[in-house]
Amino acid sequence: MAGRFVTFEGGEGAGKSTQIARLKERLEKLGHPVLVTREPGGSPLAEEIRSFILNGHAKPLGPFAEALMFAAARIDHLDKTIKPALKNGTTVLCDRFADSTRAYQGSSGSISSETIDELERVALAGTKPDLTFILDLPAEVGLSRAGERQARKGEAMDRFEDEGLSFHRALRQAYLAIAESDPQRCAVINADQAAEDVEMAIWAALQERLPELAEPQKRPLDVA
Template identity: 70%
Template sequence: MAGCFITFEGGEGAGKSTQIERLKARLGQLGQSVLVTREPGGSPHAEEIRAFILGGHAKHLGPLAEALLFAAARIDHLDKTIGPALRGGTHVLCDRFADSTRAYQGSLGNIDKGLIDRLETVTLRGAKPDLTFILDLPAETGLSRARARQAGKGEGADRFEEEDISFHQSLRQAYLSIARAEPKRFVVINADQEPDEVEAAIWAALRERLPQVTDQAARPPDAA
C-alpha cells in the first residue's frame, strides 16, 4: 500500500512545524510509518538551494529565478526523499510544497499562471499531495509569532519573513484563493487558536478526507 502525501501550507508563524510534529506523533503511536520533510529542502542538494534562497542571495534575480530554484530543489526532493518514501508505504508530511511557489512567486511575484502551471508539470511529473492543510491566521499574528520564535533562538528574519506586512497580508489572501480553486484537496484550518484545537481540527479533517490513513491506523498492528 502506497503512503499518503500530506502537505502543510500557510504564512509565517502559522504553526506548521508544530502541527506536523503532532500529527507525526499521533500516527506513530498508532503504528504508522511517517516521514517529516520540508521545502525548500528535504534532500542534500535541495538543502543547499534552501540556504541560498532563504539567505536572500536570489532575491535580486527576481521571482522567476526564485521559482526556478525552488523547482530545481523540488525535483531533487521528490527523487531522493518523497518518492521513495511513498512507494515504500510511508506517509509523508511536508512543510510547504508546490503551492508555496504558486502563492509566493506566482501570486505575489506576478508570474503568469500559465508559466507556473507549466513549471509545475515539468517539476512534479504527476506527483501531487493527497491532502493539503492551509493553516490560516491574520498576518499580524503570524509575524508576531515568527519574530518571537526568532528572538528565542537568537536568529534573524529570513528572505520572506523580512517582507513588510502588506506582503504577508497578500500572501494570506493568495493561499485562500488557491484553496477555493481546488476544494477537494485543500482544507483551511483556523490557526488563530490554541495548538490543541488546531490539532483536533486537523485530525477531524484527516479522518474525513483520508479515511484510509486513520482506518489503517486504527487497526491493531497484527491485523491483516
C-alpha cells in the same frame, strides 16, 4: 500500498512545524510509518538551494529565478526523498510544497499562473499531495509569532519573513484562493487559536479526507 502525501501550507508563524510534529505522533501511535520533510530542502542538494534562497542571495534575480530554483530543489526532493518513501508505503508530511511557489512567487511575486502551471508540470511529474492543510491566520498575528520565535532562538529574519506587511497580506489571500480552486485537496484550518484546537481541527479533517490514516495500520497478519 503506496503511502499518503500530506502537505502543510501557510504564511509565516502559522505553526506548521508544531502541527506536523503533533500529527506525526498521532499517526505513529496508530502504527503508520511517517516521514517528515520540508521545502525548500528535504534532500542534500535541495538544502543547499534552500540556504541560498533564504539567505537572500536569489532575491536580486527576481521572483522567476527564485521559482526556477524552487522547482530544481523540488525535483531533487521528490526523486531522493518523497517518491521512495511513498513507494515504500510511508506517509509523508511535508512542511510546504508546490503551493508555496504558487503563493510566494506566483500571486505575491507576479508570475503568471500559466508559468507556475508549467513549472509544476515539469517539477512534479504527476506527484501531488493527497491532502493539503492550509493554516490560515491574519498576517499581523503570524508575523508577531515569527518575531517572537526568532527572538527566543536568536535568529535573524529570512528572505521572506523580512518582506512588508502588504506582501504577507497578499500571501494569505493567495493561499485562500488556492484552497478555493482545489477544495477536494485543500482543507483550510483556522490557525488563530490555541495549538491544541488547531491539532483537533487537523485531525477531524484528516478523519474525513483520509480515513485510512485515522485507523490503526493493519499488519500483514491482520489481513483476513
